[in-house]
Amino acid sequence: MAGIESTSAEIDLDRPNIEEYLPTDSIHGRDSPKNLHLRDLLDISPTLTEAAGAIVDDSFTRCFKSNSPEPWNWNIYLFPLWCLGVVVRYGILFPLRLFTLLLGWIIFWAGFFPAHILLKGQDKLRRKIERKLVEMMCSVFVASWTGVVKYHGPRPSMRPHQVFVANHTSMIDFIILEQMTAFAVIMQKHPGWVGFIQKTILESVGCIWFNRTEVKDREIVARKLREHVQGVDNNPLLIFPEGTCVNNQYTVMFKKGAFELGCAVCPIAIKYNKIFVDAFWNSKKQSFTMHLLRLMTSWAVVCDVWYLEPQYLQPGETAIEFAERVRDMIAARAGLKKVPWDGYLKYFRPSPKLTEKKQQIFAEDVLRRLEK
Amino acid sequence: MGNSSSMLTQYDIEEVQEHCNHAFSQQEIVSLYNRFCQLDRSSGGFVSADEFMSVPEFAVNPLAQRLLRMVDGLNFKEFVAFLSAFSPRTTPRQKIEFIFKVYDLDCNGKATFDDILSILRDLTGSFMSEQQRQKVLAHVFEEAGYSPDSSLGLSDFIKIFGNSELKMEVEVPID
Numbered sequence: 001m002a003g004i005e006s007t008s009a010e011i012d013l014d015r016p017n018i019e020e021y022l023p024t025d026s027i028h029g030r031d032s033p034k035n036l037h038l039r040d041l042l043d044i045s046p047t048l049t050e051a052a053g054a055i056v057d058d059s060f061t062r063c064f065k066s067n068s069p070e071p072w073n074w075n076i077y078l079f080p081l082w083c084l085g086v087v088v089r090y091g092i093l094f095p096l097r098l099f100t101l102l103l104g105w106i107i108f109w110a111g112f113f114p115a116h117i118l119l120k121g122q123d124k125l126r127r128k129i130e131r132k133l134v135e136m137m138c139s140v141f142v143a144s145w146t147g148v149v150k151y152h153g154p155r156p157s158m159r160p161h162q163v164f165v166a167n168h169t170s171m172i173d174f175i176i177l178e179q180m181t182a183f184a185v186i187m188q189k190h191p192g193w194v195g196f197i198q199k200t201i202l203e204s205v206g207c208i209w210f211n212r213t214e215v216k217d218r219e220i221v222a223r224k225l226r227e228h229v230q231g232v233d234n235n236p237l238l239i240f241p242e243g244t245c246v247n248n249q250y251t252v253m254f255k256k257g258a259f260e261l262g263c264a265v266c267p268i269a270i271k272y273n274k275i276f277v278d279a280f281w282n283s284k285k286q287s288f289t290m291h292l293l294r295l296m297t298s299w300a301v302v303c304d305v306w307y308l309e310p311q312y313l314q315p316g317e318t319a320i321e322f323a324e325r326v327r328d329m330i331a332a333r334a335g336l337k338k339v340p341w342d343g344y345l346k347y348f349r350p351s352p353k354l355t356e357k358k359q360q361i362f363a364e365d366v367l368r369r370l371e372k
Numbered sequence: 373m374g375n376s377s378s379m380l381t382q383y384d385i386e387e388v389q390e391h392c393n394h395a396f397s398q399q400e401i402v403s404l405y406n407r408f409c410q411l412d413r414s415s416g417g418f419v420s421a422d423e424f425m426s427v428p429e430f431a432v433n434p435l436a437q438r439l440l441r442m443v444d445g446l447n448f449k450e451f452v453a454f455l456s457a458f459s460p461r462t463t464p465r466q467k468i469e470f471i472f473k474v475y476d477l478d479c480n481g482k483a484t485f486d487d488i489l490s491i492l493r494d495l496t497g498s499f500m501s502e503q504q505r506q507k508v509l510a511h512v513f514e515e516a517g518y519s520p521d522s523s524l525g526l527s528d529f530i531k532i533f534g535n536s537e538l539k540m541e542v543e544v545p546i547d
Contacts, residue, residue: 038516039532041509044471044491045540047435052458052542054429055443056407061427065410284413345428354432356497362434363499370508 036369059339063250064346066282067274089297097144097296104140108133112201124233130204131182131235137201138179141172145277145295149176153307156181156266160232162310163225165258166268167330168240169248170281171288172295173270176305183238184228186221188212194288206235212243213347222257229263238268241323244343247280248272251336252343254323264310267326269333273302284346306333380405391449393466395456400544404455408448418447434494441477458542465530467540472529484523485509 073082111133119126142149156164164183166173171194174185184206190198198209208224210217228234241254248271259265272279277298281291295301308329313322331338342350385398396404411419411427421444425431433439443454456462457470475483475491492505500508510520516532518524524532 036508036512038512038518039534039536041492041512042471042475042488042529042532043538044435044474044495045467045538047433047495048439048471048474049458049540049542051430051433051435051439052455054427054433055411055424056404056455056458056542057545058427058429060429061410341428349425350428350432355434355436356499358432358434359495359497360499363496366496366508367500367504370511 036366040369041366059250060252060341060345063246063252063339063341063343064282064284065247066280066285067247067278069278085299089299093146093299094297097146101140101144101296104137104144108137108140116204127204127233130201134201134205135179135182138175141175142179142301145172145292145298146300147176148300148302149305150303151180151305151307156183156236156307158236160234161229161263162266163229163237163239163258163261163263164266164268165239165241165254165326165330166270167248167251167334167336168242168245169270169272170245170279170291172279172281172292172301173240174238176270176303177238177268182235184208184235185238186210186225186240190288192287192289212344225257225261229261241327242343244346245281245283246343247278247282248274248334249336250339251327251331252339252341254327255342256319256323259313259319259323259326262313264312265322265326266310267308267330267333269304269306269308269330271304271306271334271336273304275302276300279303304334308333388449388452392452392456392459393462395459395461396452396544399546401452403544403546404452405448408451418445419443419451420445434497435474435491438474438477438491438494442474455542458540460541464533464538467538468529468533469526470540472526475524482523482525483529485513485520488524 073079112130115126115129115133119129158181164177166177174183174187177183178185182205185202186208187198187210189195189209189211198207206228208221208228210221225237225239228237239258241256241258242252243255244252246252277295277300279295279301281288286294311322311326311329313319317325327338330336380402385401388401389396389398408419409415411423413423413426414420421440424440424443425436430436443451446454457467472483473479475487477487489505489509492500492509493502496505513520513522518528
C-alpha cells in the first residue's frame with residue numbers, strides 16, 4: 001500500500017465538477033446569518049453522519065459490485081431442469097465452444113505468421129490481412145460465448161480525425177466491437193497470455209498499451225494518441241475513457257484525454273443483458289481467463305451496441321465539459337447511473353483537494369459568523 | 373462469496389441486536405452484514421483502516437483520520453455498535469455520548485480545550501490560522517460561561533446540546 005500512496009501524490013486525478021456533487025448540507029451553517037455559539041462548534045454531527053453514510057453505503061463501491069446470479073433452481077420442478085442445463089452447458093456447449101476457439105486459433109496463427117513474416121515488404125497488404133484475421137478471431141471469441149449482439153446505428157468506417165469512446169464493462173467489450181471494425185484500442189498492459197496477445201497481435205492493428213500506475217506512460221500515450229488520429233491509414237481509434245471496468249449499471253468519470261484531440265468523438269454505448277450471465281469483469285477478484293470460462297459455460301452473452309452520433313467540441317466548451325456531455329449521452333442510451341468518481345480511485349486514494357474544499361467551506365462559514 | 377446473508381442465523385442476528393441495543397431491525401442487520409463482508413476484502417472478519425479508506429466518500433471526510441482510530445479493526449458486532457449511533461431508534465442522549473467520544477479520544481471522560489481545538493483543526497485545515505482557531509474557540513467558550521482552561525464533561529455536553537434538534541441519522545439500504 002505504501003508504494004501506491006507515494007505515487008498517488010504525483011498523479012493528478014481528473015476530477016471534473018466533483019464539487020457539484022459534494023453535499024452542501026455537510027456544513028452546519030446553511031441557515032448562516034446566526035451568531036456562532038459553542039453548541040454550533042461542538043456539533044460535528046453533519047460530518048459524522050456523512051462518514052457513517054459512506055461506511056454504510058457509497059456510490060463508488062456500487063460501481064464495482066458484481067451481481068450474483070438469482071438462484072431459480074430451488075423448486076422440485078425447476079431443479080431437474082436446472083441440472084439438465086448444467087449438463088448441457090458444461091458437458092456439451094463448453095467442449096464445443098472450446099473446440100471452436102482452438103480451431104479459430106489454429107486458423108488464425110496459420111494465417112498470421114506467414115503474413116507477418118513473408119509480407120514484410122508489402123505493408124498495405126500485410127496490414128489488411130492482419131486486420132481481417134483479428135476481426136475473424138474476435139468473431140470466434142464472440143461465438144465461443146454465443147454472443148447475441150445487436151448493433152444499432154452506422155458501422156464505423158476507417159477515416160482519420162475521429163476517435164470512438166465507449167463505456168467499459170469487461171475486456172470483452174473490445175472483442176465485441178473489434179469483430180465489426182478493427183479498432184486500434186488504448187488499453188492497460190496485462191500480464192500472462194493476454195499480455196502476449198497484446199504484444200504480438202494487437203500491436204499490428206495499432207493498439208497502444210500503457211500502465212496506469214506509471215506517470216510517464218500518460219505523457220507517452222497522449223503523444224501517441226495525437227499521432228494516431230492524424231494518420232490516414234490508421235485503424236479508427238477506440239478509447240474506454242472510464243479507464244477501468246464498471247459493472248454496467250453505473251458510469252464513472254471519463255478521463256479527458258480522448259476529448260482533447262481536437263477531432264470528432266463518436267460515442268458508443270454498450271449495454272449487457274444480465275439474463276444469463278453478468279458480463280462485468282471484476283479484475284480484483286477474477287483473472288481474465290476465469291472470466292472467459294464463466295462466459296463460456298453460460299447460455300449466452302446478450303448485449304446491445306449503439307453507435308451514436310459524432311460529437312464535436314463546442315465553442316467555449318472545455319475538454320472536461322465535453323467529456324461530461326458525451327458521458328451523459330452514453331449513460332442515457334445504455335441506462336447507466338452516473339457517479340462523480342474517478343475510476344482510478346480503485347487504485348489510488350482521493351486527492352486531498354476534496355477534503356480541503358470541505359474544510360474551506362466550513363472555515364469560511366465559521367469566520368463569517370464570528371464577525372457578526 | 374456467494375449468499376453470505378444465509379450464514380447469519382437467528383441467534384447471530386439477535387445477539388448483534390442485543391449488542392447494539394436494538395438500534396437496527398433484523399433486515400437492517402443482514403444488509404449491514406453484506407456491507408461488512410464487502411468492506412472486509414481480506415475476509416479476515418474485521419475491517420482494517422485501509423479497507424475503510426478504500427471508500428472514497430469516507431476518505432475525503434475531514435474527520436476520517438480521527439474516526440479511523442475508532443473504527444480500525446472492528447469486527448461485525450463492533451461495526452454495528454459503532455453505526456448504532458446513527459440509527460433513528462437511538463436516543464439523542466446516546467448520540468451526544470457518541471459525539472463526546474469522538475472528542476474524548478483519550479477516553480479520560482473529558483473534552484479539553486485542546487481536544488476541541490484539534491477537531492476544529494481537522495475541520496478547517498489550512499483555511500484558518502491556529503490563532504484564529506484559538507480565538508474563535510476562546511470566544512465561544514467564554515460566551516457559554518466556560519473558561520478556556522476548563523474541560524467539558526459528558527454532562528456539560530448534554531447541557532450544551534440541550535433539547536435542540538440533533539440530526540444524525542443514516543438510512544441502511546435494504547435490498
